[in-house]
Amino acid sequence: MRLVADAYRIADDVLFSGAAEVDRTGAIPATHWSAIAEAGLFGIAAPADAGGPDLDFAQVIEISEVMASGCLATAFTWQQHHGVVISLATTANNRLREGLFAATASGALRAGVAYAGVVPTPPRMRATRLDGGWRFDGHAPFVSGWGIVDLLQISARDADTDDVLAAILPIEQPPDAITVTPLHLGVADATRTVSLAVTGLVVPDDRIVSRVTLDDFFATQNTGVRINGTLPLGLVRRCAALLDVGGHPRAARALRDRGSTIRTALDAGLTDAATLIAARADGAQLAVDAAATLIAADGGKALLRGAHPERLAREAAFTLVAASRPQLKELLVDRFSARPGARTP
Template identity: 35%
Template sequence: MTAATHPLVTRARHLADTLLSPAAERVDQEGVPVGHIEAIKRSGLLGVSAPVAYGGSAAPVAVVRETAEILAGACCSTWFVQTQHHTPVQTLAATELPVRERLLGPLARGELLSGVAYAHLRSHPRLPVRVRREAGGRRFDGTVPWYTGWGLNDVLLLAGVTEDDEALFAFVEAREQPGLRPSEPMRLAALTASRTVSLDLDGLWVPEEAVALRVPYGQWAATDRPKPRNAGPAVFGVARAALALVAAEYAGPLRARLDEVRRRAYALADHPVPHEHTEERLAVRAEAFTLLRTATTAAVVAGGGRAMALDNRAQRLAREALFLLVQGQTGESRAAHLGQLAQSPG
């Protein structure tokens, strides 16, 4: 079986064609509806990389990427909400702490949807969220600057740094509660539909049995640091969707270039040593973003004046491309991308 014929890829295409893509412009303006999330839950896609023993599919990485490209190209806002779910699943699959048995099955089977609140760890040594021991559990204080899927997620994986300089991750119900207060939904240039808020943590108490991971910060960072060096599937999914709006004589050459960059990006991502080929990874990532920008610009040009309407597909894709430029960005990836732009003749 190839990735293209895998049942989960077939389901992703069906969802994209019958639900996500036809509603994408409306969702962009009104927000990701609960119905979209329920459809994703029923599809099995939330368990794409989860262990089979817990109800997941443990699908090959090529299938994981293909489904992500399809969802992102159809409705980037819906993709962005559900993509948060896969890190909590991977975290639970790798832990032996009690929370695994409580949550991995429901998350793998799509009974629950999880969000994540950990990107602020990358700002270390600045500590937006601090964690202390308190009465049989942990107390979280600080601010999570970005949290996506508020009102759609059932649980969230929250992270902070302890007094011993450990990165600590724990599961929390995704609702307002003592010690956890969300902001109003953010108005963003793109993906406002993803229901992104900030979270104010003021003495949020979490029981010890909700902890999923405790690891020295340096060890966590060494594992996390290579990830933003690679181009992600959403870049290729949105670029493909944009090129579908361009006449074949112009889209053909761009699609061939995109396919080649995609091949190189995934080959680097699959390299067994994630810390190697850093400069090449960052260069290919920047090249992928250049092609994304070109593809969405071509879609806007092809659409003419109609592309300035907020409910126009080309315009939506162009704004989503802007979002992807900074999603998961680090100081290292930002510097590499700016360096590539400074040397580019166009």
């Protein structure tokens, strides 16, 4: 499949070759985005009946993992885009779909998401019905891609019914109702992550892309967690490749074998949330182990700022918390604090 082959090429020749500079400068170059767009990789999640490439889910997962092996900051920002493509492809809001879908699927418009405000109870983001639209109020603590994306899909819970609404807004000129606070990350700072405070944001009905019950919203979250699981496994791919180059094929093979086991468990977890969260924790733990293996193999030079092992170790830490859930956090805390040889649930 051409899209899969192009993902491998871009991950190695464009993303990985520039990853150290992205990390140093905190900026993703325009050439990354143009290469991804030209290859058609912004539209991989678009369904065939909407004009998409008709990839199966396994191919989408492989592409996502490979892209994460190239540059974590680029891949994480790019991953947010696919949820918006799916929303536009499936929305009943024909006018919104006709106006935005083609440009979003092609990458002519880049998109981000702010949905974490609806996950906790009570929610951080509420929507109140107005005549002809909605008023959004609340807080989105971590939103990536600010200054990179053109569109933001922001989600909130209906103050009366607890249904989850999602709106797609242009953000080239943020409205006065949104206060933006930049967050400076110790790793993947190029994701341009910010915190948003929303006060009295009026969203007309023609910008609403979806409305679902809270139960239906959470029923779709397993897919998002599975895609997020490609981040640590992408880092494992890169660490194993560098170990091969450095003359440590046995260690590389062992890491790949562990990754294959976790990948199988993640796939099984699509229908079992507990299995999925455990496998996602396994993936994050393996990313940390893989980076540590690479540092041990490379020795003192691995600690030089900007060296691939040093950066990958920080990126492995990123996968411990990126798009996390309370259950995942608790599981990782238990695992990393357990005495050697002890088993955790």
